[in-house]
Amino acid sequence: MTLQEKTPEFGFTLHGTDGTARLGTVHTLHGDIRTPAFMPVGTVGTVKGLYLDQVEGTGADIILGNTYHLMLRPGAEEVAKLGGLHHFIGWKRPILTDSGGFQIMSLSKIRKITEQSAMFQSHIDGRKYELSPERAMEIQRLLGSDIQMQLDQCIQYPHTEKEAEKAMQLSLRWAERSRKAFGRQPGRGNFGIVQGGINPKLRKESAEGLKSIGFEGYAIGGLAVGEGHELMLQAIEHTIPHLPEDRPRYLMGVGTPEDILESVARGIDMFDCVLPTRSGRHGQAFTRFGKINLRNAKHADDLRPLDPEHPCPALSRYSRAYLHHLIRSGELLGMMLLSWANIAYYQSLMQGIRAAISEGRFEDFRVATKEQWKRGDIPA
Numbered sequence: 444m445t446l447q448e449k450t451p452e453f454g455f456t457l458h459g460t461d462g463t464a465r466l467g468t469v470h471t472l473h474g475d476i477r478t479p480a481f482m483p484v485g486t487v488g489t490v491k492g493l494y495l496d497q498v499e500g501t502g503a504d505i506i507l508g509n510t511y512h513l514m515l516r517p518g519a520e521e522v523a524k525l526g527g528l529h530h531f532i533g534w535k536r537p538i539l540t541d542s543g544g545f546q547i548m549s550l551s552k553i554r555k556i557t558e559q560s561a562m563f564q565s566h567i568d569g570r571k572y573e574l575s576p577e578r579a580m581e582i583q584r585l586l587g588s589d590i591q592m593q594l595d596q597c598i599q600y601p602h603t604e605k606e607a608e609k610a611m612q613l614s615l616r617w618a619e620r621s622r623k624a625f626g627r628q629p630g631r632g633n634f635g636i637v638q639g640g641i642n643p644k645l646r647k648e649s650a651e652g653l654k655s656i657g658f659e660g661y662a663i664g665g666l667a668v669g670e671g672h673e674l675m676l677q678a679i680e681h682t683i684p685h686l687p688e689d690r691p692r693y694l695m696g697v698g699t700p701e702d703i704l705e706s707v708a709r710g711i712d713m714f715d716c717v718l719p720t721r722s723g724r725h726g727q728a729f730t731r732f733g734k735i736n737l738r739n740a741k742h743a744d745d746l747r748p749l750d751p752e753h754p755c756p757a758l759s760r761y762s763r764a765y766l767h768h769l770i771r772s773g774e775l776l777g778m779m780l781l782s783w784a785n786i787a788y789y790q791s792l793m794q795g796i797r798a799a800i801s802e803g804r805f806e807d808f809r810v811a812t813k814e815q816w817k818r819g820d821i822p823a
Contacts, residue, residue, distance in 0.1 A: 453589075453632040453659050455691045461805040463683070463710045466797060469660075469691050471537045471589040472630025473529065476504040478691060478712040479796050481703065481789045482539060484720070487512045488532040491720045492775075492782035495534050501755065501783075502790040504536055505589075507715045510582050511543030511550070514572070515565050519585040527587030539590035539715070542579040542621070544614075544636075545597045545664070545696065556596055558613070576617040580624035580633075588631070592662065593621035595636040600669035607640030610665075614638045615652045622656050632659030634693060640665060641674050643681035650685035661686050662693040663711075667702075676705055683710045700729060700792055701816070704809055707796055719789050723782030726770040730758065730788055733816040737781065742767040747821075755787035 454470045469476040483490045483498055485506040490498050498506060508528055513519060525531045528538055544561070547554055551563035560575035576594040583591035595614040598606055618635045625633040635653035639645030653661060663682050666675045679694065686692055693713035694706050703714050719729060726738040730750050735742075745763040753759050757780045769777025792812075799808035 450629040453630055455660070455689065457689065459801065461800045461803050462708065464707050464796075464800050464805045465692075465710060465712055466800040467691065467712060469537075469590075469632075469713075471632065473535060473537045473589050474504070476537055476713075477797060479703075479707045479793055479800075480504060480713050481793045482507045482713065482715040483786050483789075484715055484717045485532070485534075485538075486717075487516070488528065490782075490786070492723065492779040493720070493786060495532065497783055498786060499534075499536065501787040502794055503786070506534060506536070506538055508538055508540045508586065508588060509543065509546065510540055510579055510586075510592075511546035511574075513540075513586060514543070514574070514582050515567055519582040523585040523587070527585075529587060537589040538586075540583045540586055540588035540592065541695070541715075542583070542592040542594040543574055544595040547574065548597045548599065556613070558616070561594070561596070576620040577624040580621050584625075584628065590632050590634060590660065591625060591628075592634050593618045593636055593658075595638055595664055597638070597665050597668065598640070600640070602640060604640070604642055604645075607638075607642055608645055611638040611640075611645050611649050614664075615649060618653055618658075619656050622658065634658055634660040634662050634691075636662045636664040636695070637682055637686075638665045641670055641678050643678075646678060646682045647685050650682055654685070654687060658690070660691040660693060660713075662695050664695045666694065667696045667698050667716075672702065672705075675702070676709065679706055679709045679711065700789070701813070703789075703792065704796070704812060707800075708805070708809060719785035720782040723780075723785045724778040726777070726781065727785075728758075728766075728781050728788075729785045730820075731791075731812075731815055732818070732820045735763075735820060737763065737766045737770045737777075739767075749784060750788075753787065753791065755784060755791075757781070757784035758787060 456468045458466045467478040486509045550566040554563040579594040596610040598610045635658040637649045639649045691712045694711045728735045742763040750758040799805040
């Protein structure tokens with residue numbers, strides 16, 4: 444093997460900070476990820492409503508897949524037989540796979556959590572499955588993802604402190620088993636997941652425990668599950684001081700543009716959420732002017748695009764009247780265009796965030812962006 448052919452090591456370069464906001468790069472087998480980064484969710488190997496070249500064209504460096512969904516269909520062994528997830532879906536850039544803990548909580552019909560594993564029935568056909576930390580890591584290895592998450596136990600808010608502590612402690616024990624099962628995979632990284640609800644003491648204990656195990660990156664899990672924006676931000680503030688500065692920090696399942704902006708300000712590097720595509724399928728666009736509901740009758744005669752200055756055609760080429768018509772008619776094209784527009788806006792927001800941190804003006808950018816959202820849409 445020549446020096447040029449050597450497999451790159453997984454790593455993180457912190458280029459600089461502006462306050463608590465961080466500018467960095469995650470290095471993986473399938474390329475670099477510029478951070479802060481938003482990862483479009485491709486749960487079953489597709490970012491709903493978009494071609495993957497459209498996703499790449501918006502500026503996304505990485506997408507997310509999911510262990511739970513891909514183990515149900517088509518199956519991890521089948522994906523591996525077909526060349527791995529990258530080859531299967533035709534995506535050459537990095538992929539992160541979530542381990543399935545959240546979906547077991549939110550989707551499975553019947554579930555039982557033991558020390559050994561999570562047992563559950565599929566939300567699709569009721570078949571019984573068992574997912575242990577070792578099996579979760581095996582599935583992700585078969586998929587061939589660049590970032591592989593530990594299996595954790597996620598609980599819904601509200602919950603008792605005892606419930607949060609029990610789930611956190613189990614997640615720590617599962618983290619150790621996940622780390623061992625991950626083994627040595629050059630160019631790929633294994634992330635631990637901080638749990639503990641909204642309790643600062645539990646969050647600290649979880650973070651310290653994960654650091655002692657040692658991971659390539661650290662995620663904050665168990666948020667955006669009903670606790671609300673302010674409690675979520677408090678939980679981040681309680682967790683960040685206990686995470687290493689030289690590893691990427693990933694806030695799982697979050698969120699709205701404001702969630703992202705405020706979380707970057709508190710030191711988060713990576714995000715994912717189904718909101719851009721889910722909202723697009725329901726007629727809602729995210730823009731630099733805030734949210735625009737294309738179902739509203741006021742758009743029926745509006746020939747303006749969503750944002751004439753945005754490079755994405757879905758935002759700048761099609762009239763609001765046409766988008767309104769498509770959505771009200773239930774046409775797939777309307778859902779596709781708004782999903783594309785939303786992913787494009789999220790990526791332009793991340794690009795703006797990165798530029799602002801690089802130039803030392805992140806706080807001004809944060810204030811100006813929120814003020815523009817507050818002012819709302821451009822006048823007709």
